[in-house]
C-alpha cells in the first residue's frame with residue numbers, strides 16, 4: 212500500500228501554489244461577491260492556467276488537454292477548492308460540460324464549444340433543477356417543442372448558479388410525454404443572450420451568484436444546439452452528477468482552514484475551552500477520513516468506473532465534515548465570526564465566515580445528503 | 596498511490612479467518628466465558644498453528660499491515676485471545692505481550708495469560724503481573740487487575756503507536772461484524788408485512804454506520820501503512836486520531852446495531868450481545884474516547900495535525 216500521490220503530483224501542487232501566490236490577491240475568497248473585480252481576477256487566472264496548460268489538465272490530449280492522471284486532477288481540485296476556487300464559475304465547463312460534449316457531442320459541437328472552454332474564455336451554467344423538480348429531477352417539466360429544424364423551450368429553472376455570469380447554459384427539458392420521466396429528457400446548449408431567456412438573481416445567505424432563477428419564454432434553440440439523441444439526456448445528466456460527486460474537494464479547504472486558524476490564533480488556540488479543542492481535534496480526524504474516502508473513490512476511477520456507493524459514502528463524509536469544520540472554527544473566533552470579507556480585520560480575511568455560510572448548503576447542493584445515504588444504504592443492503 | 600492490500604496479507608487474513616471460524620467463531624468466545632482455560636487450550640494453539648508467533652510487525656510496512664489485518668479478523672469473531680498485545684510485544688521481548696494502561700488502577704485484558712510488558716500513554720514502561728483472576732464480569736470477562744513494576748527508559752513512540760493501531764484494527768473487526776449483523780437482521784426480520792430494510796428510517800441508519808465503517812477502514816489502513824516511516828510525533832498523532840475514529844465508530848455502530856435488532860440483540864444467544872460486551876475492554880483500555888481526544892488535543896497544541904496544509908504552516 213502506498214498513499215503517496217507521487218513526485219509529479221507534489222511538484223504540481225507546488226506549481227499551483229506558486230501560481231496562486233503570484234496571480235491572486237492575498238487571501239482571495241473567490242469570484243462570487245458583489246465586487247466585479249473578484250470575477251475579473253478569476254477570469255484572468257483561468258487564462259494564466261490555460262497558458263500553463265493547467266486549465267484542461269484532466270482533458271484528453273486530442274481536445275487540447277494534458278491528459279493528466281486522476282491523481283493530478285485530484286491535486287488540482289484540492290488546491291483550487293482549498294483556495295476558494297480561483298477558477299470561479301469556469302469549473303463547471305471544465306469538470307462536466309466539456310467532458311459531456313467530448314463524449315456525446317457532434318464533431319461540430321466539439322469544434323465550437325470545446326476550444327473556448329479550454330482557453331478559459333467562457334462560463335457555463337447548469338439548468339437542471341426546477342421549482343417542482345429538486346431531488347426528483349426526472350419529474351422536470353420545462354417543455355421543448357419541435358420548431359422546424361430546431362426547438363422552442365418554455366418553462367422555468369431555479370437555483371441556477373452563475374447564470375448572470377454565464378455565456379451558455381445546459382438546459383434539461385422534456386421532449387417526451389409528460390409521464391416519460393427519465394426517458395423523455397433532452398439537453399440543449401443555449402446561449403444566455405438568446406431572446407426569451409431571463410436570469411434573475413435570488414438574494415441568499417450564500418452570497419451573490421450562487422442562486423438564480425431562469426425563465427424560458429419561447430426560447431428558440433438552433434439545430435446544432437441539441438445533445439443527441441433526443442430523449443437521451445438522462446444518461447448525460449447522470450454522468451454530470453457523477454462528476455460532481457467527486458468534483459469538489461471540500462476536505463482540502465477544511466484542512467487549510469483548520470491549520471491556518473490554529474496558527475492565526477496563536478496562543479489563544481491552546482486557551483480555547485477544552486470541549487471546543489476536542490471538537491477541533493475530531494474535525495481534523497474527520498477531514499483526514501473524508502480525504503481518504505475520496506481517494507478510495509478516485510482509485511476506483513483510476514482503474515475503471517466511479518462506484519456510486521463509494522462516491523456517495525465519500526460525499527456524506529465530506530459534506531458533513533465541511534459543516535462540522537465551519538461550526539468549530541466559527542466558535543473558535545468568537546465575536547469575530549460576524550466579520551466577512553469586507554471587514555479589514557476579519558480572521559483569515561473572512562475565510563471562516565465565508566466557509567461557514569457556504570458549508571450550510573454542502574448537504575443540499577449537487578444532490579442532497581439524503582440522496583447519498585439512499586445510495587449507500589442500497590449498496591449495504593443489496594450486497595448482503 | 597496504491598490502496599490495495601498486498602496479496603500475502605489477504606491470504607494470511609483469509610487463513611486466520613478460516614481457522615477461527617472453524618473453531619466456532621463467536622461460539623469459541625462463549626465457551627471461553629464459561630471456561631477461561633479455553634483461551635489457552637483452544638485459542639492459543641490456533642495462534643501458534645498460524646505461525647503468528649513469528650510475525651515481526653516492525654519488520655516493514657507490509658508486516659505491520661499484515662499484523663493489523665490479523666487483528667481485524669480476530670475482531671470479526673471476538674476471538675478470546677490478546678492477539679494485538681502479542682503482535683505488539685513479541686519483538687520487544689521474546690514471549691511477551693505489550694499492554695497499554697491508563698490512569699487509575701491498572702487493568703489488562705487477558706492479563707492472566709503469559710508475560711506482560713505494559714506502557715502508559717506517555718510511554719513509561721512497566722512489567723505487569725496479575726494480582727487476581729479475570730473479573731468474569733459482563734463487560735470485562737477477561738479483564739485482570741495487575742501490579743506494575745517500573746522499567747527504565749520509555750517505549751519508543753512508534754512502538755506505542757503500533758500497539759494502539761493494532762487495537763484499533765481489532766475494534767474495526769468488531770465494527771464490521773456488528774454492521775453485518777445489523778444488515779442481516781433488517782433484511783430478514785419482517786414487521787408490518789415487510790422486511791425492516793424497506794423502511795427509510797432503517798435504511799438511513801444502515802447508511803450512517805456504513806459510512807462510519809468505511810471511513811474507519813480507510814483511516815486505519817492509511818495509519819498502519821505509515822506508522823513505521825513517519826516522524827515519531829506524527830506516528831503518535833496518527834494513532835490517537837485512529838483511536839478517536841475507532842471509538843466514535845464503535846459507539847455508534849453498536850448503538851445502531853442494538854437498536855435495529857430490538858430485544859433479541861441483548862440475548863447472549865445472539866452474537867451481537869457477545870460482540871458488544873467483549874469490545875468494551877478494547878474501547879475503555881487504556882483510555883476511552885474523551886481522554887483519547889484530550890491526548891490528541893495535546894499533540895495538536897504542540898504541533899499541527901499532519902494534513903494537506905500543515906507543512907505550509909510550518910510545524
Ligand SMILES: Cc1cc2nc3c(=O)[nH]c(=O)nc-3n(C[C@H](O)[C@H](O)[C@H](O)COP(=O)(O)OP(=O)(O)OC[C@H]3O[C@@H](n4cnc5c(N)ncnc54)[C@H](O)[C@@H]3O)c2cc1C
Nearest residue numbers: 337338339340345346370371372572575576577578579581
Ligand atoms: C448552492 C447551490 C447551488 C446549486 N446550483 C445548481 C445549479 O447550478 N443548477 C441546478 O440545476 N441546480 C442547482 N442546485 C439545486 C440542487 O441540485 C437542489 O437543491 C438539490 O438537488 C435538492 O433539491 P431541492 O432543493 O428542490 O430539495 P428537495 O428535493 O425538495 O428536498 C428537500 C429535503 O427533502 C429531502 N428529500 C427529498 N426527497 C426525499 C426522499 N425520497 N427521501 C428522503 N428525503 C428526501 C431532501 O434530501 C432534502 O433534505 C443548487 C443548489 C444549491 C444549494
